[in-house]
Amino acid sequence: MTIAAESSTVTRVPFDPEIAPVLDAMAQNQQPALSRETLHLSREGADTLFPSAAEVIGDLPIDAADLVIPGPEGAPDLEITVLTPRGHDATRAALPALYNIHGGGMIVGHRSWETARLVELVAELGVIAVNVEYRLAPEHPFPAGVEDCYAGIAWLSEHAAELGVDQDRIVVMGGSAGGGFSAAVALMARDRRGPAIAGQLLLCPMIDNTNTTVSSHQYAGIGTWTREANLLAWECVLGEELAYSTEAPAYAAPTRAADLSGLPPAFVEVGAAEPFRDEDVEYASRIWAVGGEAELHVWSGGFHGFDMYAPGSELTRAALASRFSWLRRILGR
Amino acid sequence: MTLDSTIRPVPYDPALEPGLAAFLELVEGIPLRADTILANRAHFATIIPPIEAQVAGRAVTAEHRVIPGPYGAPDVEITIVRPQRASAEPAQDAPGVLSIHGGGQVLGTRFFGTGELIDLAEQYGAVGVAVEYRLSPEHPGTAAGEDCYAALLWFAANAAELGVDPARIIVSGASAGGGLSAAVALMARDRGGPVLAGQLLNCPMLDDRNETVSSRQYDGIGAWDRNNNDTAWDAILGSDRFTDRVSPYSAPARAAALSGLPPAYIEVGAAEVFRDESIAYALRIWAEGGQAELHVWSGAYHGFSGFSPDAIVSRAALDARDSWLRRTLRLPASPSVA
Numbered sequence: 001m002t003i004a005a006e007s008s009t010v011t012r013v014p015f016d017p018e019i020a021p022v023l024d025a026m027a028q029n030q031q032p033a034l035s036r037e038t039l040h041l042s043r044e045g046a047d048t049l050f051p052s053a054a055e056v057i058g059d060l061p062i063d064a065a066d067l068v069i070p071g072p073e074g075a076p077d078l079e080i081t082v083l084t085p086r087g088h089d090a091t092r093a094a095l096p097a098l099y100n101i102h103g104g105g106m107i108v109g110h111r112s113w114e115t116a117r118l119v120e121l122v123a124e125l126g127v128i129a130v131n132v133e134y135r136l137a138p139e140h141p142f143p144a145g146v147e148d149c150y151a152g153i154a155w156l157s158e159h160a161a162e163l164g165v166d167q168d169r170i171v172v173m174g175g176s177a178g179g180g181f182s183a184a185v186a187l188m189a190r191d192r193r194g195p196a197i198a199g200q201l202l203l204c205p206m207i208d209n210t211n212t213t214v215s216s217h218q219y220a221g222i223g224t225w226t227r228e229a230n231l232l233a234w235e236c237v238l239g240e241e242l243a244y245s246t247e248a249p250a251y252a253a254p255t256r257a258a259d260l261s262g263l264p265p266a267f268v269e270v271g272a273a274e275p276f277r278d279e280d281v282e283y284a285s286r287i288w289a290v291g292g293e294a295e296l297h298v299w300s301g302g303f304h305g306f307d308m309y310a311p312g313s314e315l316t317r318a319a320l321a322s323r324f325s326w327l328r329r330i331l332g333r
Numbered sequence: 334m335t336l337d338s339t340i341r342p343v344p345y346d347p348a349l350e351p352g353l354a355a356f357l358e359l360v361e362g363i364p365l366r367a368d369t370i371l372a373n374r375a376h377f378a379t380i381i382p383p384i385e386a387q388v389a390g391r392a393v394t395a396e397h398r399v400i401p402g403p404y405g406a407p408d409v410e411i412t413i414v415r416p417q418r419a420s421a422e423p424a425q426d427a428p429g430v431l432s433i434h435g436g437g438q439v440l441g442t443r444f445f446g447t448g449e450l451i452d453l454a455e456q457y458g459a460v461g462v463a464v465e466y467r468l469s470p471e472h473p474g475t476a477a478g479e480d481c482y483a484a485l486l487w488f489a490a491n492a493a494e495l496g497v498d499p500a501r502i503i504v505s506g507a508s509a510g511g512g513l514s515a516a517v518a519l520m521a522r523d524r525g526g527p528v529l530a531g532q533l534l535n536c537p538m539l540d541d542r543n544e545t546v547s548s549r550q551y552d553g554i555g556a557w558d559r560n561n562n563d564t565a566w567d568a569i570l571g572s573d574r575f576t577d578r579v580s581p582y583s584a585p586a587r588a589a590a591l592s593g594l595p596p597a598y599i600e601v602g603a604a605e606v607f608r609d610e611s612i613a614y615a616l617r618i619w620a621e622g623g624q625a626e627l628h629v630w631s632g633a634y635h636g637f638s639g640f641s642p643d644a645i646v647s648r649a650a651l652d653a654r655d656s657w658l659r660r661t662l663r664l665p666a667s668p669s670v671a
Binding site: 012218277292295297 | 340341343346348547592598603608609612616620621622623625627628629631632646649653657659660
């Protein structure tokens with residue numbers, strides 16, 4: 001299956017002027033384009049590229065523990081990091097938990113890249129966070145990654161009591177590929193009558209493998225996650241045959257799910273100036289159409305993952321405030 | 334009207350249910366139908382606090398004026414809301430807000446929109462103009478939109494006298510006022526009129542066709558349900574409704590192109606009639622490379638942030654709106670009165 005070439009009539013939504021310089025700076029410091037040949041460059045040292053949990057936590061009253069837990073049946077074990085408010089006594093109180101799945105197009109990335117995002121949430125909300133490491137494509141194509149993610153949240157739910165987690169207040173969350181995995185895990189938990197999931201926090205989620213939306217065409221060759229990178233990623237995950245096909249499985253590309261009813265409340269956040277805008281709006285619209293709960297935020301001029309790249313911007317401040325608000329509403333029920 | 338049992342509405346946020354109940358009791362005691370529009374209008378006028386009460390104890394002044402209406406049409410009444418200033422010096426380069434009230438283009442007065450202007454004057458030193466536009470069915474079609482546009486023309490032409498930066502005037506409204514704000518932005522574009530800095534569309538009423546999923550999910554339930562919406566569009570458009578004769582200056586969703594518009598802020602509840610038409614409008618703006626920000630608040634009813642202002646979701650909605658105003662009007666992060 002081939003993808004039509006970019007139309008020359010496409011006009012992009014402009015980037016927010018406060019955050020646009022981040023992209024300009026990246027353009028000055030051009031990295032080799034992501035390809036099957038350069039993937040290894042993005043993988044080398046990925047686990048030490050970002051500061052350790054202890055460094056990120058600093059003086060904050062949060063404890064970090066790395067654990068190894070069983071993977072899916074017949075598959076390797078999983079590494080997770082658990083972040084807990086200091087002084088939490090698992091025998092006395094049960095806290096809500098955020099189960100985080102990191103981004104990176106399902107082909108790159110490491111959970112440590114998102115420690116800072118989780119530390120902020122633990123500090124702000126007083127919850128426990130669990131950050132999971134899953135297998136990457138193309139070495140481990142679908143369904144390896146998503147089954148790892150599902151096994152991790154199933155383990156968390158089963159071991160909630162010993163971790164001091166409230167089994168009924170576990171939210172699955174992630175950005176980009178992690179948002180897609182989170183949506184998939186919510187579908188799997190529904191279909192398999194698996195762990196109770198109180199909410200799905202989907203940040204610029206990667207959920208549509210067809211690359212046919214307007215926004216998927218608007219951001220060819222520009223931004224922090226381009227159309228070209230997305231085409232590569234889906235081919236790595238699904239293989240050539242299914243890469244961009246409407247026949248792809250829903251647990252790989254959640255927009256392929258025929259039915260979006262019976263899912264936990266969703267929070268969908270995306271930038272207006274990025275490839276996933278339209279697929280994410282569509283996903284929320286489909287949830288509402290069947291009477292489900294969802295909240296949608298599309299931030300003006302936001303590029304993919306803007307909160308990670310432009311942490312001090314007004315756009316990021318406002319986006320984080322709406323995230324915290326939704327989490328408080330969901331966890332306060 | 335038959336109830337389709339296969340249609341399931343999105344549930345309400347439990348924290349919003351008391352506000353919704355109060356709204357329904359206070360505002361929608363009489364179902365809005367063709368023969369109850371005037372009774373509803375009379376009732377609605379009684380629940381809007383008088384402007385004197387609205388400004389009492391607030392650091393603002395309100396001044397009423399009569400300005401020229403559209404060509405060949407009556408004059409238009411406006412109220413100017415300004416921050417109270419310690420010195421006699423007029424404001425300089427203040428942001429300007431043209432406020433267009435809601436009420437389905439069949440109900441309401443400009444004093445339904447002045448609350449927002451009072452807040453913005455206190456918070457950001459903004460100068461606001463609230464416009465009294467003609468209502469349907471007595472003045473159908475684009476009469477309402479043309480009155481609002483006449484107010485914009487006056488506002489822009491008198492910006493210097495008002496101490497307003499003409500490059501920082503936005504148009505803002507909720508419900509019918511959101512739809513008319515979008516219409517004014519279209520008119521300003523099409524006629525080469527004043528360049529707006531933004532359009533703030535709060536739960537906007539944009540599409541006469543009433544054919545989206547959300548327009549069917551809130552049929553007989555909620556604030557401003559499908560039937561109210563039908564009543565209003567019938568009153569505005571008469572036999573033109575559903576036809577190609579509907580002007581985008583009445584129903585902005587009918588515009589053929591949405592390029593070249595000022596940055597839009599579109600907010601709406603997930604549990605209301607206008608959800609899907611609001612989303613469709615944002616998607617069309619983006620598809621043409623325009624700027625828009627969209628917030629669809631979980632479990633929220635039509636007008637939730639006004640009637641349940643203390644709910645967590647309402648506070649988040651107000652914070653997001655504030656952020657967009659700061660970004661769009663280049664306002665300081667820590668609000669202060671000039």
